[in-house]
Amino acid sequence: MSDCAAPPLAAHDAIWVYAIRHSGDHAGLAGLRGIGRGQIRTLHSGPLTAVVESVDPGVFSAEQLQDRLSDPAELEALARRHHDVVAAVAALGPTLPFRLATVYRTDERVRGLLDQQRDEFCHRLGWLAGRTECGIKAWADPDSLFTERGTAEPADPGPGGRPANAGPPGPADRSGAAYLSRRRAELTARVEGQRLAARCGEEIHAALGRLAVAAHRHPPRDSRTDVDEGLMVLNAAYLVETAQLSQFAESAQVSAAAAGALKVVVTGPWPAYSFADGPDALTCTRSLALRSPRAHLRRTSR
Amino acid sequence: MYAFAGVEVAARTPPTHVALIDLLDRVLAGGVVIAGDVTLSIAEVELVRISLRALVVSIRADMPACGHLIDEELM
Numbered sequence: 430m431s432d433c434a435a436p437p438l439a440a441h442d443a444i445w446v447y448a449i450r451h452s453g454d455h456a457g458l459a460g461l462r463g464i465g466r467g468q469i470r471t472l473h474s475g476p477l478t479a480v481v482e483s484v485d486p487g488v489f490s491a492e493q494l495q496d497r498l499s500d501p502a503e504l505e506a507l508a509r510r511h512h513d514v515v516a517a518v519a520a521l522g523p524t525l526p527f528r529l530a531t532v533y534r535t536d537e538r539v540r541g542l543l544d545q546q547r548d549e550f551c552h553r554l555g556w557l558a559g560r561t562e563c564g565i566k567a568w569a570d571p572d573s574l575f576t577e578r579g580t581a582e583p584a585d586p587g588p589g590g591r592p593a594n595a596g597p598p599g600p601a602d603r604s605g606a607a608y609l610s611r612r613r614a615e616l617t618a619r620v621e622g623q624r625l626a627a628r629c630g631e632e633i634h635a636a637l638g639r640l641a642v643a644a645h646r647h648p649p650r651d652s653r654t655d656v657d658e659g660l661m662v663l664n665a666a667y668l669v670e671t672a673q674l675s676q677f678a679e680s681a682q683v684s685a686a687a688a689g690a691l692k693v694v695v696t697g698p699w700p701a702y703s704f705a706d707g708p709d710a711l712t713c714t715r716s717l718a719l720r721s722p723r724a725h726l727r728r729t730s731r
Numbered sequence: 732m733y734a735f736a737g738v739e740v741a742a743r744t745p746p747t748h749v750a751l752i753d754l755l756d757r758v759l760a761g762g763v764v765i766a767g768d769v770t771l772s773i774a775e776v777e778l779v780r781i782s783l784r785a786l787v788v789s790i791r792a793d794m795p796a797c798g799h800l801i802d803e804e805l806m
């Protein structure tokens with residue numbers, strides 16, 4: 430810790446928060462180990478329970494966390510252990526998962542949070558009851574979409590260009606003008622293919638959005654990782670009634686096929702990570718938050 | 732059990748092996764965001780995601796050695 434103003438910390442003065450749920454039977458969490466390999470504990474306050482673990486504050490300080498999350502192997506281990514606990518909590522009933530690396534200094538601070546946000550957290554948990562998150566990813570091949578669904582019109586020759594139906598080219602056209610025309614057509618095909626691929630994603634998303642309680646689009650992946658599978662056109666999460674999960678997955682296949690997608694992958698069921706902000710704060714807030722300029726771990730002393 | 736896209740997914744038990752990249756979409760960008768005493772800032776999360784994309788590309792080039800990280804998208 431480089432912050433000299435902060436008081437020295439006791440051995441177990443860091444509390445990692447996994448999730449919040451309604452107070453009740455938590456026997457299903459017995460024996461579960463978390464990210465620091467410590468026992469998973471529950472902290473109660475009124476109708477709410479936080480599922481936490483006491484972790485070593487030296488190992489899970491802001492500085493240490495930043496280092497560990499920059500290491501891919503450490504990041505994977507942390508993410509998986511965090512998820513394993515969250516998934517075990519979600520198996521017990523409605524659950525609000527916490528974002529990775531939310532750490533408090535004392536149990537009292539966590540209980541304070543439960544008290545402060547009681548109405549809001551109860552509201553969100555009620556909204557999530559009987560529902561589950563389903564992930565849908567889809568890929569499309571822009572070239573074949575253009576071939577199959579592209580506009581039949583030839584490339585716009587531009588001002589002064591030669592219309593495509595203006596008869597056979599004269600001798601002068603065979604070299605430069607023909608080449609330019611071909612290049613223009615290729616460019617148009619590429620742009621049009623990209624547009625059709627984007628529309629393919631929109632169509633699937635619109636169809637599934639009508640069947641879901643709520644929808645959230647994650648950023649599409651870097652296309653470099655999708656070379657064999659075409660372009661990722663949809664990376665989204667949908668909150669669906671748990672009883673309709675299988676039906677929803679089938680609808681995803683149907684919608685993807687109708688939209689001309691190359692491949693669709695259904696993941697889940699997930700704890701409601703993508704809907705933890707509740708019904709009143711969907712989609713737009715999160716995408717705006719991603720543009721926040723803050724560049725470091727935030728650490729507040731209390 | 733649900734039949735998901737030809738893959739059987741257990742209904743109320745944690746999936747034994749979820750794809751890392753799908754997991755990171757959720758644990759790094761989803762979940763309740765509260766100003767804890769130590770919290771990752773949004774920009775920091777973005778940096779982690781960017782380095783992860785590089786990781787995924789490198790795994791692709793070196794698949795057999797990193798079998799535990801391979802998910803269905805990388806095969």
